[in-house]
Amino acid sequence: xxxxTQAPTSQILxxxxxxxxxxxxxxxxxxxxxxxxxxxxxLRLIHYSNTAGTTGKxxxxxxxxxxxxxxxxxxxxxxxAVPSQTSVYFCASSPAVENTGELFFGEGSRxxxx
Amino acid sequence: xxxxxQPTEMTATEGAIVQINCTYQTSGFNGLFWYxxxxxxxxxxxxxxxxxxxxxxGRFSSFLSRSKGYSYLxxxxxxxxxxxxxxxxxxxxxxxxxxxxxxxxxxxP
Numbered sequence: 226x227x228x229x230t231q232a233p234t235s236q237i238l239x240x241x242x243x244x245x246x247x248x249x250x251x252x253x254x255x256x257x258x259x260x261x262x263x264x265x266x267x268l269r270l271i272h273y274s275n276t277a278g279t280t281g282k283x284x285x286x287x288x289x290x291x292x293x294x295x296x297x298x299x300x301x302x303x304x305x306a307v308p309s310q311t312s313v314y315f316c317a318s319s320p321a322v323e324n325t326g327e328l329f330f331g332e333g334s335r336x337x338x339x
Numbered sequence: 340x341x342x343x344x345q346p347t348e349m350t351a352t353e354g355a356i357v358q359i360n361c362t363y364q365t366s367g368f369n370g371l372f373w374y375x376x377x378x379x380x381x382x383x384x385x386x387x388x389x390x391x392x393x394x395x396x397g398r399f400s401s402f403l404s405r406s407k408g409y410s411y412l413x414x415x416x417x418x419x420x421x422x423x424x425x426x427x428x429x430x431x432x433x434x435x436x437x438x439x440x441x442x443x444x445x446x447x448p
Binding site: 250265266267268269270273283317322323324327328330332333 | 369381440
């Protein structure tokens with residue numbers, strides 16, 4: 226693994242189903258983020274984690290949950306998917322939340338909820 | 340409220356110069372970022388400005404005016420591979436990035 230890996234890369238899901246998007250990084254970064262990207266809108270922060278064991282809510286957290294059991298993994302769970310959660314989801318990391326350098330992104334997970 | 344404005348789409352010719360503008364309004368300010376995103380791919384970091392002035396990095400330069408809440412990305416000697424979306428993002432007082440919707444740059448031969 227080099228950088229950030231997301232899985233799955235693409236998924237079609239029935240409304241009401243539970244789904245977990247996986248994110249793993251091997252850079253030992255403290256801060257990790259989940260964004261969603263929708264056409265015509267900027268990247269919107271769903272949840273973030275400043276360090277292992279802590280999480281926080283971003284701009285659009287409703288319907289999503291996260292956990293940060295260790296430094297490397299930051300899964301995003303949709304407890305009961307709805308069509309408005311159809312989006313491209315990006316996981317990202319940085320050395321620290323006060324980072325003023327590069328934010329490293331995974332390749333994205335394209336989720337379609339029918 | 341917090342807001343980032345940038346043009347939705349721009350068109351330029353191969354070999355030419357293009358300037359992509361961004362205005363921002365955020366709660367506090369810890370710097371202005373530019374990212375490039377090719378269609379279907381992840382954003383990749385281009386530049387970071389926190390002080391007023393121009394930062395040059397090869398064919399790409401980024402400018403910041405904090406007093407005007409304004410930045411631009413300047414791309415010189417345009418190549419076809421520069422066709423992408425360019426995302427402007429301002430970091431607020433909580434070190435959270437507020438993203439613009441992106442400017443889709445179309446390069447024509």
